Amino acid sequence: MNYRLTRLAGVLVAGSILAGCATQGGNTAAGGGIGAVVGAGLGALIGDSSKAAGIGAGIGAVTGAIVGYNWDRIVGKVDQAGGKQLGISTTQMADGSLKVNIPDGATFDISKATLKPAIYPVLNALATSMIEEPTLRLKSVGHTDSTGSAAFNQTLSVNRASSVVNYLASQGVAAGRMSVEGRGPNDPVADNSTPSGRAMNRRVELYLYAVR
Structure with a gap:
């Protein structure tokens, strides 16, 4: 399998698992951060561009964990x-x-x-x-x-x-x-x-x- 696609699948799976944990725990602050983590992962794969920002975080990669x-x-x-x-x-x-x-x-x-x-x-x-x-x-x-x-x-x-x-x-x-x-x-x-x-x-x- 293409290495880039393998990494993308890993990011999406990890995001799904984390999102499930956040939902079960009812932690909205963590949930907000998870969206950014997945977005940052996609940004790393696709590149820091407007397309990556549209798919993931509009803010792109940031320093520090985003919280709710x-x-x-x-x-x-x-x-x-x-x-x-x-x-x-x-x-x-x-x-x-x-x-x-x-x-x-x-x-x-x-x-x-x-x-x-x-x-x-x-x-x-x-x-x-x-x-x-x-x-x-x-x-x-x-x-x-x-x-x-x-x-x-x-x-x-x-x-x-x-x-x-x-x-x-x-x-x-x-x-x-x-x-x-x-x-x-x-x-x-x-x-x-x-x-x-x-x-x-x-x-x-x-x-x-x-x-x-």
Whole structure:
């Protein structure tokens, strides 16, 4: 049998066994970590790419064990800070993280990486939450549509993701608790051939997660 497939099967079997143990024990914190372990295993097999992130953890491989976390309070803070009005959505992921999806209209002008003031209250709420809870970490992932050159879009996606992290750092969040990734146009969520699809693809995804 192909060595890579053998390793993949091992990861999936181990994940199934661990997930069963977590269910029997009723330990939701362990369950969140297990999803990340399986995701990290798949990431190691497939490579650290947007595809691996989609299959496993959106945050990719991380240092430390991911633990379960009740995200309701932070979701409430994002909504209270005007997140819904800006089109910001939150999703609790299977790997135990919280994805905060920020459309580019709420954050940046077209082809720019300078944050709009309208997003400050939401980012302030996230910064406050991270300062209050030292176990929280954040990964900022920038995405673009396919208009323009691949090199330009890659740089733009990194710069936009970095702008969010830099702002959070300016509000007191330690830089070492955050990371940045730019995926350019390589991880679309909609059809780039339509204006509405391109608008959906231009976004920054923030992944919050808790570690031991």
